Amino acid sequence: MILVTGATGTVGRLVVERLPAGLGVRLMARDPGRITGAAPWVEKVAGEYGDAGSLARALAGVRTAFLVTARVGGGDDAAFVRAASLAGVRRVVKLSAAGVLDAGAGDVITRWQREGEELLRASGMEWTLLRPRAFMSNSLSWADSVRSERTVRALYGRSGNACVDPRDVAEAAVRVLTGEGHASRAYTLTGPEAVTAVGQTEQLGRLLGVDLRFEELGVGRARAVLAGRYPAPVVEALLQSAERQRAGAKAGVGDGVTVLTGRPAGTFAAWARDHLAAFAPVPEEAGT
Template identity: 55%
Template sequence: MILVTGATGTVGGRVARRLLDRGPLRVLARRPERVAFAGPSAEVVPGDYGDRASLDAAMVGVRAAFLVTNDPQRPQEDADLLDAARAAGVRRVVKLSAHAVGQPGADDLITDWHRANEDRLRACGLDWTILRPRAFMTNTLSWASSIRTEGVVRAFDGESPNACVDPDDIAEVACRALTEPGHEGRVYSLTGPEALTVREQTDQLGEMLGRSLRFERLTADQFRAGLRRRYPEPVVEALMASAERGRSGSKAQVDPTVREVTGRPPKNFRAWAAENAERFN
């Protein structure tokens, strides 16, 4: 059996859907009613990362687990999940991390948290695979409302390239690591096939939608204020540091890993946008 955590999120849900026809599947969710898929071999169980008993129950009979955590202010979550996996005899863990972990100059709260979690995974005694994706192409859906109503994309930085990746490509690599041999002890840096600036993404979205879109740069204060509406202050400052770091070109690296693991090239932004056009209209 394979266990998937984070199945109500961007990558975990895609991983779970791909695994529906590949044998027994268990999904651990804080809110099972939000799991929007089902299959004859899928079991959805309630659980919370802070509830060790629920983690122990979820790990029973599991041979491989996909591990997603998302709160850098709760560093114990990964340790508890790995302890429960080890106690249950789980053999393999595939961990969703972040591309910035591989950059020595990245030392914000979120990156340091991912780095520490990777260290825990390496030391846990189980077979492991680490996925380090660049920014998700789906992040651009945050522009959908302003595109629909104003024809505008607003972002903090329009000039720095980012080799953003389609979450479907991340999920496909994750599924292979969960179900195939040969991925043990590997760290996979995952990007799209090209690095684009926000201005270039805006132009491609406009071409795809058949109308002119305008880019407007947010000031640092405007960007920070928007983040504060969604995140606690320590996370806001970490995201600000990440955005500033991107200005040095640190997010432009294109990696060949998706092609190497899956045998096909990663999807480019234009193709992803065409598939999701109705979400911007």
């Protein structure tokens, strides 16, 4: 039995869509009714990291688990690792982050991911770590301003990030979950090249057939925008992450996607082409 946590999230839902038929699969989400793309034979269960009983039920009979946590510093990794060990789970594949490899990264998000990795290594279970760079789908945060203003706003728009297609991360996860030979291995998952927000804006404009404008955000404005979405410690961590990106820490390209999937990593242009409807500008009113 394979357990997939975070089955409604960015990567989890894509893993659900890619799991081959014929496997025992259980999907865990806070609200199983929100799980989409699952085959009829797949089991869905309600589970929360803070509810030991629900974790025990979700993990019963599970051999391999895909662990995705999102509550920074909330103890969810520890709760899951403890429950998985008690349930006799053989191996856990954890979705971590490429930033753990950056010696200069000491922000709260990176520390949380490092701590989660260490908990898993010390658990006695087999483990594999998937460390993606930023997701290409993060650019969906620009969709509203692209549609209504034909504008992209970002901090340090000319800094490079080897962001990765979440579909590649999901495919890599499925290969690890369903294959052997990945115990005690860590894979860094990136796109095929470092791209900048300015470059992404240009690519989106070409694909949409419109002129898009890039507007550089200052640190103060970026902090205000992020504060509307995240707690203060996470906001500061994201701003520190942006500073590391400006210094070149996120431009390196890895081969993890190719190693695990047997093909090159997808480009931002390919991702954008497949998600272009999200950015389609609102038609101008007649006579304006």
